[in-house]
Amino acid sequence: MDGLMQNVPLTVDRVIDHAAAWHGGREVVSRDADGRVTRTTYAAVHADAKRVSNALAAEGIKPGDRVATMAWNGARHLAAWYGASCMGAVLHTLNPRLFMEQIVYIANHAGDRLLLADPAIADLVGQLLPQVPSIEKVVFLCDRASMPATAYPAVAFDDWIAPYPADHAWGQFGENTACGLCYTSGTTGNPKGVLYSHRSNYIHALMTLQRDALALSARDTVLLVVPMYHANAWGVVFSAPIVGAKLVLPGQRMDGESIYNLIEQEGVTYSSAVPTVWQMLLQYVQENGKRFSTLQRVTIGGSACPESIVRTFRDDYGVDVIQGWGMTETSPLGTVSVPNAAVAAMDDDAQLAHKLKQGRLLFGLDMKLVDDAGNRLPHDGKTPGRLLIKGPTIASGYFGGDGGDVLDGEGFFDTGDVATIDAQGYMQITDRAKDVVKSGGEWISSIEIENIAMGHPALANAAVVGVAHPKWDERPILICQLKPGASANADELRGFLTGKIATWWMPDDVLFVDEIPLGPTGKIDKRAIRAGLTGYKLPFEASR
C-alpha cells in the first residue's frame, strides 16, 4: 500500500524557483577577470535562466542534449547552469585548467552541442573548436562590450538571451532525469563522466544543509571559491539559493589579496575551497597584518587539510575550519568533520586530531571498509581498508558505460581510496588504493611516510612507491627531491624516519631525483614514477 502524500518530483528547478520566490532580492555578486564587481539577485538570475532555456530551445537543444560551460564562477554561469538543467538538458561543466588534449577528449566524449565560455579563455576556445565538431555555437558569458576578438563566430550571452521572455515551462520530467555532467580527472585512463540526476542534486543539497554538515543559513554570505566545474561545486550552487544566502562568485583570481578583499568588501561569513587557496589567503593576511571582520567558518576539501591551516584560522583569526571529503562520483560530499558529542567532550588535542580526519558519514549514505577479498574490516581507527560508499547521491556508473559495472555485490561504489574508520565513526583517508604498498599481507600507507619524510628540512618533495619483492610481495622505496642547495643522503633520511614509523614500514631504498613528476592537478604522478623505475632492482637484488 502506498502512502497518500503528494507526488512532487525532486527537481532542481524548484531550487531556483524557491530562491526567486522567497529570497528574490538576495544578492549574487560576481567579480570578472578585470576585477570588476557586478551585482544581481536570485530573482534576476532566475529570470535569466528562463531566458537561457528559451534561447537553448531556439537553438534546437532537446532534453538530454549536453550544453557545456567552460568558465570561472559568475552569475551568468549560474544562469546558464539552471537554464540548461531546468529545461531537461544536461549542464556539462568543462574545466579550462585541464590539458587541451583532455578537454578535447572530454568535449567529444560528451558530445557537447553548445559551449558557453568565459571571455578570458577565447584563445583556448579557438584551439578547441576545430577538434570538437559537435559544438555548434559559442556563447561568451559577458555583455557585448566585453566580447573578445575571435577568428570564429561567437555571441555575447546578454545578446543571446535578450530576445526571449522569462517564462519557460520547467520541470516537465521525472526526478531521475539527467541534470549535470562532470568528468573526473582520473590519474589512470581517460577521464570518465559522472551524470548527476535532478534527484541526486536535490537530495545532496538537503544533506549538506544539515547543521552537522555545511550548515548554510539565510544569514550567511557565501564565497564560492570552489570552481563550478569542480565536483559539482560541492553542491553550493544549489544549497546557497535554497537557504537564501548571499552568494559571492570570485571569478578567476585566487591570490590571497584578491580573496581577502572580496571577503572584507562583501562581508563573507562562509567560504569553501581547497587547502592551497587558504594557504595563499593566510599568507597574505599574516604578511600584511590583516584581520577578518566577518568570516566565521571555512570548509576545506579536495585534499587533506594541513594542521597549520586549522590552527592558524582558529587560534589567530577565530575562524572554524570544517573538513569535508568527497569526490566527483559522490556529488561530492560524503563525510564532514563536525564533532559528535563524544568528540566535543574531548580535550583540545584530541578534538583537533578528529577535525583533521575526513569526518563522519552524512545520513543517507552507507560506507564500508573492506580487504582485497571484499570482507568488512573493523572500525578501530587502525585497520586500513578499501573505502566503498553507497547512497542516492553516489554514482552507479559512468557516462557512455565507461568503466563498466562499478558497483560491488551490495551496490557499493569503490572510491579507490584506502582509509580507516575510528570508534567515533570518523573516516580518515590513508592512501590511494593503487599507491598503497602491500607488504607481507599488510598495507603500508605511502602518504603517511611521505608526510613524515617531508618534515625533513632538506626535502622539497617526497614520494613513496611499492616495488615488487619475491618474499613480501612489495616493499616501499622513498624517492626524494632536494630543495635547491640542500643536501641529504639515504642514511640521514632513514635515521630521520626511525622511530616515526613502524620498523617494517622503513623504505628498503632511498633514491634522489632532480624533480618528482607532478600531474595536471599538482599531485605527485606515481604512474610516471613507476614508469621511470623500469629495470630498477631493490638493493638486495641488485647486490645479489
Added chain:
Amino acid sequence: MDGLMQNVPLTVDRVIDHAAAWHGGREVVSRDADGRVTRTTYAAVHADAKRVSNALAAEGIKPGDRVATMAWNGARHLAAWYGASCMGAVLHTLNPRLFMEQIVYIANHAGDRLLLADPAIADLVGQLLPQVPSIEKVVFLCDRASMPATAYPAVAFDDWIAPYPADHAWGQFGENTACGLCYTSGTTGNPKGVLYSHRSNYIHALMTLQRDALALSARDTVLLVVPMYHANAWGVVFSAPIVGAKLVLPGQRMDGESIYNLIEQEGVTYSSAVPTVWQMLLQYVQENGKRFSTLQRVTIGGSACPESIVRTFRDDYGVDVIQGWGMTETSPLGTVSVPNAAVAAMDDDAQLAHKLKQGRLLFGLDMKLVDDAGNRLPHDGKTPGRLLIKGPTIASGYFGGDGGDVLDGEGFFDTGDVATIDAQGYMQITDRAKDVVKSGGEWISSIEIENIAMGHPALANAAVVGVAHPKWDERPILICQLKPGASANADELRGFLTGKIATWWMPDDVLFVDEIPLGPTGKIDKRAIRAGLTGYKLPFEASR
C-alpha cells in the same frame, strides 16, 4: 535521459540503521508513568525494532496492515514505531487523550490489527476492545513485572519480542510505501487519516535538519515533549536518530516540575512542545527560582506562541524560542520562524515581531495565499487569504478516500487557515478559514479581535464569531466570559477595543456568557457557539 546515480530508495529503515551503525552507543532515555528512568541506546532500539518486525510477521502482519500504538513517548514505543514501519506495515499512532467515541471511530476506520499500548491506559484499552473487533492482540509497552491486571488477554512487550532474533530483512519495498498513519482531530466531521509514506518522512526529516529549521546536531540532547501520536512527532522520531542526538522521552508527566527535573538531570539542550507545556515549565521555574544549566533552544508549535513566553525564555533564561507551524497533513513542519538576513539586521522589537509570526517556508514546499475565487493575493503582510501548500511532504488525500479530492487545480492542499505573508516571506496565521468574518468583501480576523479583547482585565475568555448581515454578508460579535467576581459591560469593551482595531472591525454586539465552550484540545469550540446562537439577531434587526 536519466542520470547515472544509484537507485537507493528513501525509506526510514535507513534512519534507524544509520543511528545504530554510526551513533549506536548514544542514549535513549525514557521515563515511565511512575517517574522511573530507564536507559537504552540507538543500537538496542534498532535490535528491538528488528525483533518487533519478526514478532509482527509471526502474528501474520503483512505489508500495508495497520499496527496501532496508543502510548506516551518511550523507547519501547520507538522500537515499535520502527519495527512496524520498516517491515512494510503501517504504524498508526492513536491519541489516548481523545474522547472514547473518537478513538473507537479511528481504530475501526484504520482497521488496526494489533494494539501496542501504554500500561497506564489498560482500563481505556478495556473499554476500547469490545468496540474495535479488528484488534486481534494487545501488547503492553513494558516488561512482565509492570504488566497491568486486565480482564482481557495481553502480553508484555519484552516477552512478546524476546523469542525473536534481531535480524529481520527491512526495506524490501519502494519509497512511496505507506509508513505511518495519523488522524487529524478535525473540528468538523469525523477525524481523517493522513497516510505518510517512507519518502515523505525521509524528506521531511532532512528538511527539518537544516540550520534554518530545527537544526538538530549530534551534540544535542533532545527532549521530545511533543507526543509521538501528535502530528508525526514533528519528525523528531526521525531527525534525532539521524544526527545521533541523545533522545529523552518523557512519558506522561508534563507538569513543570517533572519537565524541569528531566531537563536538568539529562542535560537537555533542545526541546519541542506546545505553548501550554512551556507556560507550566516557566511558571515552575519562576516560582522556585530555578535556572536552566544546559537548555539552549526550544521549538514551539501547535498554536500561536504568546510573546511573554518568547521574552521570558530569552531575557530571563537565555533560551532561544523557535516558532514552527504545521499540521498533521504537512508531516508536519511547513514554516519556521528563523531570521533571514534582513530580519537579523532589524531592531529588537522588529525581530521579535517576526519571531512571533509562524515563519518562513521550508525549501521543497510551495505556499500561496488566495481569495475565495482562487486568485493569488499579494505578500504585503496585510492582505489575508486562504493558505494553501504543496510539496512532497504534504498530504494528497485522506485514508480511505475520506474528503475526496482535496487538492486544487495546481496541486495545492488547502490548510483551512487564513494567513498573511509579509515582504520577508514570513507567514502569519490570522484565523481559521471557517471562523474568519467576511464583511463587505473584506476579511476580519476573529483571532486578532479575541487576542486584543483578552487584554481587558475582566475577561477570562473571549470569542468572536460572524453573524449573517443583509448588507455586509457578515458582521462580528464578541462573546465574553468574565473572570469570577469581575464585571464589565458592552460599552466598556467597545471602548477598550476602540483605537486598537479598525473601526469597521468593531463588533456589532457584545454578549456575556457563563462559560465559553471548549473542544477536546482546549481550543474554543466555535461550532458550539454558533449552535447556541440559533435565533440570535443583530441589534439593528432585533430593534427593527
